[in-house]
Amino acid sequence: AAQPNLVSYNLLLEAMQKQLQNEASNAKVLLRQMEGVWHRIQDSFAPNIDSYTSMIQAMASAAATVDSTAKDRQEWADKAKLLWEEAISDNMDDTMANQNVLKSSLILSMMNMYANLQTDSAARSAEQLLLRHNEDLLVDDTGAQDTTLIAYNTLLKAWKHNLVQSDRIFQEMRKRNLANTLSYTSYLSTLAHSIGKKGNG
Numbered sequence: 001a002a003q004p005n006l007v008s009y010n011l012l013l014e015a016m017q018k019q020l021q022n023e024a025s026n027a028k029v030l031l032r033q034m035e036g037v038w039h040r041i042q043d044s045f046a047p048n049i050d051s052y053t054s055m056i057q058a059m060a061s062a063a064a065t066v067d068s069t070a071k072d073r074q075e076w077a078d079k080a081k082l083l084w085e086e087a088i089s090d091n092m093d094d095t096m097a098n099q100n101v102l103k104s105s106l107i108l109s110m111m112n113m114y115a116n117l118q119t120d121s122a123a124r125s126a127e128q129l130l131l132r133h134n135e136d137l138l139v140d141d142t143g144a145q146d147t148t149l150i151a152y153n154t155l156l157k158a159w160k161h162n163l164v165q166s167d168r169i170f171q172e173m174r175k176r177n178l179a180n181t182l183s184y185t186s187y188l189s190t191l192a193h194s195i196g197k198k199g200n201g
Helices: 006-022 024-044 049-063 070-087 100-115 120-137 144-158 163-175 181-200
Strands: none
Touching: 006 024, 006 049, 024 049, 049 070, 049 100, 070 100, 100 120, 100 144, 120 144, 144 163, 144 181, 163 181
């Protein structure tokens, strides 16, 4: 009988990750199921960037759910960081690691993980990630700006609890002509929240 290959498992992980995004109330259960699939991949294959990206993005999505606790979020962040370090290690297949489209997805997933933690240290980690891997986001002449825009909007999300830092990122985006409707909405939301906190203080 035919056995599932890495592509099959990656498609399964991707489908489960999308399901997790749509079913926040089942995030913990789905994440445990994904970890079961991940162990099967490790037992039989060498995970590739697609594999790592789905797992990290799933953990990022789980961290954004209302039901997640600070302990949950930290546990998922620690696991995601270990996966990230594995993904960018020298053991990664060069033919995969050199494809910037795939690397962009991986980088953005890890940035999203940090953003969903909503702490200063995590936001700084997201910024450092972008600084170190900025060139990897340059997919091509048509897609580069879009990918960079997503990264900067992720930084805005990472700093939404800190108006000073959010303003710094937003002004840099405006200077680089990167800001879009989502950027303005995110920044204004942070501004409104900050004003509300002062009003209640």
